[in-house]
Ligand SMILES: Cc1ncc(C[n+]2csc(CCOP(=O)(O)OP(=O)(O)O)c2C)c(N)n1
């Protein structure tokens with residue numbers, strides 16, 4: 001689907017925001033400021049930005065461990081800096097610094113968070129999807145997953161149930177070619193992982209996950225079907241992560257030239273060229289977007305660096321409830 005110039009400009013800016021967000025996270029992860037494991041999504045911006053673009057605040061989103069982009073774009077504008085400070089494990093973070101990179105959640109926009117167990121959210125997503133049916137509203141659920149995660153048994157269970165009950169659930173399978181160091185062709189017999197859904201009679205597609213217009217077109221159709229009660233869709237979005245599995249992984253398992261070839265298919269480059277060639281967007285307009293994004297990202301970084309760490313005495317806060325248990 002060809003997007004209007006305004007729409008393409010908007011999602012280009014969204015993608016650039018993710019790219020710059022991730023680049024800053026990488027800097028502070030590598031210099032030791034950010035604790036813990038960080039999985040970056042540089043190179044996968046279109047799959048995240050395109051999907052979130054189609055969704056409403058009340059749709060349920062299950063990002064995965066590589067989901068900073070979907071998390072930031074789903075959050076309210078005023079909370080985006082708190083997504084970054086959460087990754088910095090600061091008290092100002094959207095979860096008080098208790099979640100960190102892999103567990104950023106924000107129920108106010110129905111970002112349901114991740115828990116570290118691959119394939120678990122594919123099942124919990126059934127619950128929110130069923131909730132929409134039960135309450136007779138048109139909210140849909142989107143669960144992000146990777147090519148490696150598809151090998152989990154939970155994916156079979158989830159798809160069997162969502163297809164049987166026609167739940168409003170969209171499986172966004174970002175095929176970035178690797179699960180840690182294993183190429184997807186070494187762990188799956190299918191050439192196209194989307195064919196996997198056909199056994200459950202789930203409409204399934206393999207698309208160019210670096211082409212934001214294609215991502216939006218196919219996701220929109222899946223969301224429309226789900227809102228109408230026509231059931232789940234599986235969308236395999238072909239993409240590539242430019243970094244290793246985690247920040248610091250040298251990715252020595254990649255053949256020479258593979259990364260460079262994928263950099264030619266950079267989602268930002270594709271969108272930028274289209275903006276310039278098809279819509280006559282000027283270099284100055286592109287520069288203005290970059291400058292806006294830089295100002296925004298600088299705010300998030302400053303806020304994250306200047307925020308205090310959580311207080312030690314708060315460490316057990318939220319572990320136990322203050323609520324009285326009846327009959328105790
Ligand atoms: C049940 C389970 N098994 C293994 C792991 C360790 N693990 C974390 S990420 C990952 C690879 C996931 O690959 P993929 O689904 O392709 O996502 P990607 O990292 O490529 O985005 C593995 C095996 C885990 N977290 N949970």
Ligand SMILES: [Mg+2]
Nearest residue numbers: 146147178179
């Ligand atoms: Mg993968």
